[in-house]
Amino acid sequence: MSAATVFGLCSAAAAGLGLYGLIVNPEPLRKIIAFNLLGSGIFIIFGVVARRGAAAALGADPVPQALVITGMVVAFSATALAVALVLRLFQGAGSTTLDADAPASAGTDPTDA
Amino acid sequence: MKFMLDIVTVTAISAGAFFFLAGTVGLLRFPDTLTRLHALTKADNLGLGLVVLGLLPQAGSLRGGFKLICVWLLVLLAGATVSQLIARAALANEANGQRGRPRTRARQDGSPT
Amino acid sequence: MTIAAALETVLAALILAIAIWTIAARETFAAVAGFVVYGLLLALVWVRLEAVDVALTEAAIGGGLSGVLLLGAAARLRATETRAVMERPDKILRLGAAILSATVAAGLAAGVLLLTDPAPTLASAAATNAAATGLGNPVTNVLMAFRATDTLLEKVVLLLALVGVWSLASDRLWGGFPGPRHQADPLGALAFLARLLPPVGIVVGIYILWAGANHPGGAFQAGAILAAMWLLVMMAGLTDVPPVSSRRLRLVLIAGPGVFLVVGLGGLCFGTAFLAYPVASAKPLILGIEAAMTLTIAVTLGLLVAGAPERRDGQ
Numbered sequence: 001m002s003a004a005t006v007f008g009l010c011s012a013a014a015a016g017l018g019l020y021g022l023i024v025n026p027e028p029l030r031k032i033i034a035f036n037l038l039g040s041g042i043f044i045i046f047g048v049v050a051r052r053g054a055a056a057a058l059g060a061d062p063v064p065q066a067l068v069i070t071g072m073v074v075a076f077s078a079t080a081l082a083v084a085l086v087l088r089l090f091q092g093a094g095s096t097t098l099d100a101d102a103p104a105s106a107g108t109d110p111t112d113a
Numbered sequence: 114m115k116f117m118l119d120i121v122t123v124t125a126i127s128a129g130a131f132f133f134l135a136g137t138v139g140l141l142r143f144p145d146t147l148t149r150l151h152a153l154t155k156a157d158n159l160g161l162g163l164v165v166l167g168l169l170p171q172a173g174s175l176r177g178g179f180k181l182i183c184v185w186l187l188v189l190l191a192g193a194t195v196s197q198l199i200a201r202a203a204l205a206n207e208a209n210g211q212r213g214r215p216r217t218r219a220r221q222d223g224s225p226t
Numbered sequence: 227m228t229i230a231a232a233l234e235t236v237l238a239a240l241i242l243a244i245a246i247w248t249i250a251a252r253e254t255f256a257a258v259a260g261f262v263v264y265g266l267l268l269a270l271v272w273v274r275l276e277a278v279d280v281a282l283t284e285a286a287i288g289g290g291l292s293g294v295l296l297l298g299a300a301a302r303l304r305a306t307e308t309r310a311v312m313e314r315p316d317k318i319l320r321l322g323a324a325i326l327s328a329t330v331a332a333g334l335a336a337g338v339l340l341l342t343d344p345a346p347t348l349a350s351a352a353a354t355n356a357a358a359t360g361l362g363n364p365v366t367n368v369l370m371a372f373r374a375t376d377t378l379l380e381k382v383v384l385l386l387a388l389v390g391v392w393s394l395a396s397d398r399l400w401g402g403f404p405g406p407r408h409q410a411d412p413l414g415a416l417a418f419l420a421r422l423l424p425p426v427g428i429v430v431g432i433y434i435l436w437a438g439a440n441h442p443g444g445a446f447q448a449g450a451i452l453a454a455m456w457l458l459v460m461m462a463g464l465t466d467v468p469p470v471s472s473r474r475l476r477l478v479l480i481a482g483p484g485v486f487l488v489v490g491l492g493g494l495c496f497g498t499a500f501l502a503y504p505v506a507s508a509k510p511l512i513l514g515i516e517a518a519m520t521l522t523i524a525v526t527l528g529l530l531v532a533g534a535p536e537r538r539d540g541q
Contacts, residue, residue: 003230003231003234003274003275004275005338005339006231006234006235006238007234007238007271007274007275008335008338008339009238009335009338009339010238010239010241010242011241011271011334012331012332012334012335012337012338013242013245013331013335014241014242014245015330015331015334016327016328016330016331016332016334017242017245017246017249017327017331018245018249019323019326019327019330019331020249020323020324020326020327021248021249023319023323023326023327024314024315024319024320024323025249026313026314026315027254027303027306027307029254029296029299029300029303030254030257032296033248033257033258033261033296034248034249036261036288036292037245037248037249037261037264040264040265040268040284040288041334042334043280043284044268044271044272044275045334045337045338047271047272047275047277047280048275048338048341049341049345050275050277051275051276051277052341052345052347053345053346053347053348053349054276054347054349055347055349055350055353056349056350056352056353056354057353058349058352058353058364059276059277060275060276060277060349061347061348061349061352062348062349062352062364062365062367062368063348063352063368063372063373065277065279065280065365065368066365066368066369066373066376067373067376068277068280068283069279069280069283069365069369069444069446070369070376070377070380072280072283072284072287072288073283073287073380073384073446073523074380074383074384076287076288076291076292076527076530077383077384077387077388077526077530078387079292079295079296080295080387080391080530080531081387081390081391081530083295083296083299083533084390084391084394084533084534085394086299086303087299087302087303087533087534088394088534090302090303090306095306096303096306097306097313099313187423187426190419190422190423191419191423193415194415194416194418194419197415198415198416201414201415
């Protein structure tokens, strides 16, 4: 079992853990962290595919690597947008609950449009 | 000659690993924030310094060795600043009465416990 | 089992342990700390997978900038944690989620184990076409020449995310200053670090951009480092975030994709196709695009971490 396969299995488990955390954790910020865990695991699987494509004196196939670099930056920008949404929800509603039946408490922004 | 350099590398890196182990044990076993920071700085300064010292004979060029030393200096700078900030925050928390540092209580005759 | 294989197994086990800690930790602060450690360990995994460019990106963006973003949010949302404890789902939902996650993980693991042997690869195609740009780093070749449209569109996605973050401000704050005003003791440790480290960081960032042509590095990694230095200076209170309505800021933000688009249209008008570089001037063109991209990426990443406008004037 080569190194790439070991890391592939480990990241498959990490992706499963991220999915579990995404479903189970009630706080939106924990969900965002779990989502990032899931994404990082999938990126490592890309890396395993790249490593197995080593040829022509290159250590790894460069095309999946470039895709992963692009994906990481896009995932970070999505995370930043999600965090901004959670902070705005907290400002507007006073809590970050995603429960639709929860009583709305006063937000901290009195002139909120 | 190369054998001597390898001996130096193995010895220095083993010593560095020992300091990392000591720092980790201190982090887990010490009672409060300030003593844990004290243990962590041993791992940062001495542990990483010995590892870098051990890697210098293997660097292969003067520029590579210089880069290794720069890495160590940057980690020193960042570690020192972060330790200062955490320690001041811990002191401020303790002044507010929050958890973080065990208070020494005075006995009836005034001597600390 | 060789020593390298043993170390890699230990690294994989450590990553799993950190992932479990990140999901199971009680406090959000501990979970964020676990996530930052996870990102740094993943950078080691990327190095073992012979993908050093990706390792740099993971350490800078996944470990560094994501950590700053999430820590800041966790600090501001500390008041909501007690409420969230009451909402933990019941056992049935957790069991169902565990079964679903285990199935997905098993499917991914089966996919990894059943990958075809010999593996299909584009490495030989990338190597044979490397003469078209004259760059020595194959990943930079792919990013800037072979799949340049992807990179251009990704810059636009970054800008769209930033516009999305800005649009979350309330109407009366539109065009204001993002995030709270950071105050730090001007004689303290943080201000000292913010005066000492950014010059080094700027040199390192520009070096990584320049070295990305022939060695691991590139525009994204350099942009992340420059963004981190800017954020450090902002958090120490040495400078304030520019207001969202600043014209100069907006010009810097569109400089990267703008230059990229102009070069692409030049390839369409004077060359064979959109984003076709003439072989003689491919390297200077690519380096020029990368320089503009680095500036835009640095400012965009910094502003994404700074957040939506929250202050009308610079108080």
